[in-house]
Amino acid sequence: MAAISCVDLCKYYQQGDAVIKGLDHVSLEIEQGSFVCLSGPSGSGKTTLLNAIGGLDKLDSGKISIDGERVDQLGKAALADLRLHSIGFVFQAYNLIPVLSARENVEFVMQVQGVSASERKQRAFRILAEVGLQGMEDRRPAQLSGGQQQRVAVARAIVSQPKLVLADEPTANLDSASLEKLMARFRELNKLHRITFLIATHDERVMSWAERRIGMEDGRVIHDALQAPV
Amino acid sequence: MRLGVVAVSTLAWRNLWRNYRRTMIMLLAISVGVWAMIFMTAVLRGMVDNMVTQALDTLPGYVQIHAPNYLDDPSVTHSLPAPDPSLLQVLGDPLVAAWTSRVKVPAMISSEYENRGVTLIGVDPEGEQALGFDIHDITQGRFLVGANDRGLVIGRKLLQRLDTRLGKRIVIMSQDPGNSIADRGFRIVGVFRADLESREENIVYAGRSVVQTMLGMGSEVSEIAVRGHDYRHPQVLADKIQAETDARVSSWLELDPYLSTMMRVMDGFVLVWMVVVFLALSFGLVNTLMMAVFERIREIGLMQALGMRPSAIVYQFLLESLLLLLLGLLAGNLLAVTTIYVLRDGIDLSGVAQGLEMMGAASVMYPVLQWPDLVLANVVVIVLGIATSLLPAWRAARYLPVEAIARTS
Numbered sequence: 217m218a219a220i221s222c223v224d225l226c227k228y229y230q231q232g233d234a235v236i237k238g239l240d241h242v243s244l245e246i247e248q249g250s251f252v253c254l255s256g257p258s259g260s261g262k263t264t265l266l267n268a269i270g271g272l273d274k275l276d277s278g279k280i281s282i283d284g285e286r287v288d289q290l291g292k293a294a295l296a297d298l299r300l301h302s303i304g305f306v307f308q309a310y311n312l313i314p315v316l317s318a319r320e321n322v323e324f325v326m327q328v329q330g331v332s333a334s335e336r337k338q339r340a341f342r343i344l345a346e347v348g349l350q351g352m353e354d355r356r357p358a359q360l361s362g363g364q365q366q367r368v369a370v371a372r373a374i375v376s377q378p379k380l381v382l383a384d385e386p387t388a389n390l391d392s393a394s395l396e397k398l399m400a401r402f403r404e405l406n407k408l409h410r411i412t413f414l415i416a417t418h419d420e421r422v423m424s425w426a427e428r429r430i431g432m433e434d435g436r437v438i439h440d441a442l443q444a445p446v
Numbered sequence: 447m448r449l450g451v452v453a454v455s456t457l458a459w460r461n462l463w464r465n466y467r468r469t470m471i472m473l474l475a476i477s478v479g480v481w482a483m484i485f486m487t488a489v490l491r492g493m494v495d496n497m498v499t500q501a502l503d504t505l506p507g508y509v510q511i512h513a514p515n516y517l518d519d520p521s522v523t524h525s526l527p528a529p530d531p532s533l534l535q536v537l538g539d540p541l542v543a544a545w546t547s548r549v550k551v552p553a554m555i556s557s558e559y560e561n562r563g564v565t566l567i568g569v570d571p572e573g574e575q576a577l578g579f580d581i582h583d584i585t586q587g588r589f590l591v592g593a594n595d596r597g598l599v600i601g602r603k604l605l606q607r608l609d610t611r612l613g614k615r616i617v618i619m620s621q622d623p624g625n626s627i628a629d630r631g632f633r634i635v636g637v638f639r640a641d642l643e644s645r646e647e648n649i650v651y652a653g654r655s656v657v658q659t660m661l662g663m664g665s666e667v668s669e670i671a672v673r674g675h676d677y678r679h680p681q682v683l684a685d686k687i688q689a690e691t692d693a694r695v696s697s698w699l700e701l702d703p704y705l706s707t708m709m710r711v712m713d714g715f716v717l718v719w720m721v722v723v724f725l726a727l728s729f730g731l732v733n734t735l736m737m738a739v740f741e742r743i744r745e746i747g748l749m750q751a752l753g754m755r756p757s758a759i760v761y762q763f764l765l766e767s768l769l770l771l772l773l774g775l776l777a778g779n780l781l782a783v784t785t786i787y788v789l790r791d792g793i794d795l796s797g798v799a800q801g802l803e804m805m806g807a808a809s810v811m812y813p814v815l816q817w818p819d820l821v822l823a824n825v826v827v828i829v830l831g832i833a834t835s836l837l838p839a840w841r842a843a844r845y846l847p848v849e850a851i852a853r854t855s
C-alpha cells in the first residue's frame with residue numbers, strides 16, 4: 217500500500233470569467249519511505265497539492281488516501297488528529313505562532329500530542345541545536361530572520377518523527393551551507409526512520425537530493441521519474 | 447478529547463496581553479461594570495432596608511399574635527388571653543429579641559372643641575421601647591411610665607387638630623366587650639412626633655392596665671407583638687410561635703403586603719439591573735473578541751494545520767475571554783467591597799437631595815452588601831460572559847486552515 221495515493225485530483229479557482237486550474241486531474245502514488253521532490257514554475261500547483269494531501273483544503277473532486285485512509289472524507293477533528301500524529305508540515309510562508317518563542321513553537325505540537333514537559337524541552341533544545349539555532353531558543357519569531365524562522369519550522373516538523381513530512385520551499389531563505397546540512401538531515405531521517413518526504417522546491421540543489429522528481433505545470437503532473445540522488 | 451490544556455492556556459494568556467491597551471480598556475470596563483452592579487445594588491438594598499426598618503418601627507413587631515378575627519374586625523370583642531406558660535416559653539426563645547402585649551381598639555377622642563376617631567393603644571411602655579419606640583420622638587412632656595400610668599400620649603398633629611395643649615384633660619370613648627359605651631378622662635402627659643403624619647394624627651398611647659380596666663376586659667389583650675433579630679426572615683419565628691398557640695400568628699410580610707411585595711420585587715430588580723449592566727459590557731466584549739479573532743486568522747489556520755482540533759480553538763478563545771472576565775471581576779469586586787467599606791457610615795445626601803426627606807426616604811444612605819448579591823454579580827458576568835464569547839470563538843474555529851494561512855501574501 218502506498219503511503220500517499222492521489223487519484224484524479226481537481227481544484228479550480230474561479231477568477232472573474234477565467235478558471236484557474238490549481239490542480240487538474242492529478243494522480244500519483246508515493247511509497248512509504250521515499251524522498252520526493254515536487255518542482256515546477258511558480259503557480260504550477262505545488263502548494264495546492266501539498267495542502268490537499270495534508271487535508272488543509274477542500275478539493276473539487278478526486279480521492280486522497282494516506283496509509284489507506286481517505287483524507288478527503290475525514291471530518292475536521294479527525295483531520296487535525298491525523299496531522300498531529302502523522303504529518304510534519306513546513307509551510308511556504310506563515311509558519312510560526314508569534315506569541316510563542318522558538319522553543320515553544322517547536323514544543324507546541326508535542327504539547328498538543330501530550331508529550332511530557334521534560335521530554336519536550338529536551339527534544340526541542342536538541343533539534344534546535346541541530347538546525348543551527350543554539351542560543352536562540354527563547355526568541356520570538358519577530359526576533360528571528362526569515363531563514364531562522366524557516367529552520368524553526370523545519371525543527372518543529374521533524375521533532376516528533378512523523379510518518380510523512382510535507383515541506384513547501386523549506387530552503388527558500390537558506391544559504392548553501394545551511395541548505396546542504398538541512399537536506400542531509402532530511403535524508404538521514406528518511407533513511408533511518410523511513411519517514412516519507414515530499415518537498416516542493418524551485419531549487420536545483422534541493423532537487424539533486426531526491427530519489428524521485430515530480431514536475432508540475434498548470435496544475436498538472438508533466439514529469440515523474442526516479443533518479444539517483446547524490 | 448485531548449485539547450492540550452497547557453498549550454492552550456499558555457496561548458490564551460499570552461494572546462490576552464498581546465494588545466495591551468485593548469485588554470486594559472476592556473478590564474477597566476468590566477471592573478467598572480462589576481463595581482456598578484455590586485455597589486448600586488448595595489445602595490438599593492440599603493434604601494429598602496431603611497424603608498422597611500422605618501415601617502417596622504411604626505408597625506412594631508416582626509411577628510404579631512392576634513385573636514383569629516381581629517385583623518378583619520379590630521374590635522375589643524376579638525381579644526386574646528394574656529400569654530399562657532407555653533406561649534411564654536416560646537417567647538423566651540433566643541429567636542425572640544423582645545415582645546410586648548397591647549390593647550388596640552378604635553376610639554373617639556374629644557377635647558373641649560373637637561372630636562376625632564383614633565386608634566387607642568394600651569401599652570406597657572418598657573415593652574414598647576424594647577420593640578422600637580424611640581423615646582426621643584417625645585417632643586413635649588414625657589412618655590408613659592408603666593402599664594398603670596393614667597396619662598395619655600398623643601401625636602403632635604392630633605394636638606393641633608383637637609386644639610388642646612399638654613396638661614389638658616380630654617375624654618376617650620370606646621366600646622366594651624358587652625357593646626356598651628366605655629369612657630374615661632385622661633390628662634395629656636406627652637406629645638410624640640412621627641415620620642408619618644397619619645401616625646401623629648391617629649395613634650394615642652395609654653397605659654395597658656388602665657385601658658383594660660376602662661373597657662372591662664380583665665387581663666385580655668388585642669395583640670402580642672414580637673421582635674426577632676432579622677427582619678428579613680420573620681417566618682421562622684412566626685412558625686415557631688404558631689406551633690404553641692391557637693391564636694393567629696402573622697409576620698410583617700403578611701401584615702404589610704406593600705412592603706413585603708417591594709422586598710420581593712427588589713430581588714428581581716437586582717437581577718435585571720445586573721443583566722442590563724452586563725449587556726452594556728457585552729458589546730465591548732464581543733467586539734474585542736471578534737477583533738482578536740480577525741487579527742489572528744492566520745495563526746488559527748496554522749494551529750489547525752499543525753493538528754489542533756477546532757474544539758481546542760474554541761476552547762482557547764473561551765479561555766482567553768474567561769481570563770479577561772476573571773481579572774475584571776477581581777478588580778471590580780475589590781473596588782466595590784472597598785467602596786462599600788469606606789462608605790459604611792453612610793452617604794450623606796442631605797446637601798444634594800433635600801427632596802428625599804420629604805418623600806419619606808432617609809437623607810443618609812447606607813450601602814448594605816449582601817453576599818448573595820455579590821455572588822450573583824459574579825455568576826452573571828461569568829455565565830453571560832462565556833455565553834457571549836461563544837460566537838466569536840465558534841467563528842474562529844470555522845475557518846479552513848488553508849483559507850486562513852493563505853492570507854499571508
Ligand SMILES: Nc1ncnc2c1ncn2[C@@H]1O[C@H](COP(=O)(O)OP(=O)(O)OP(=O)(O)O)[C@@H](O)[C@H]1O
Nearest residue numbers: 229236237238257258259260261262263264265852
Ligand atoms: N485562494 C486562491 N484563489 C485563487 N487562485 C489561487 C488560490 N490559491 C492558489 N491559486 C492559484 O492556483 C495556482 C497554483 O497555486 P500554488 O500556490 O499551488 O502554486 P505554487 O506551485 O505553489 O507556486 P509557487 O512556486 O509560487 O509557490 C496559481 O495559479 C495560483 O494563482
Ligand SMILES: [Mg+2]
Nearest residue numbers: 262263308384
Ligand atoms: Mg507554493
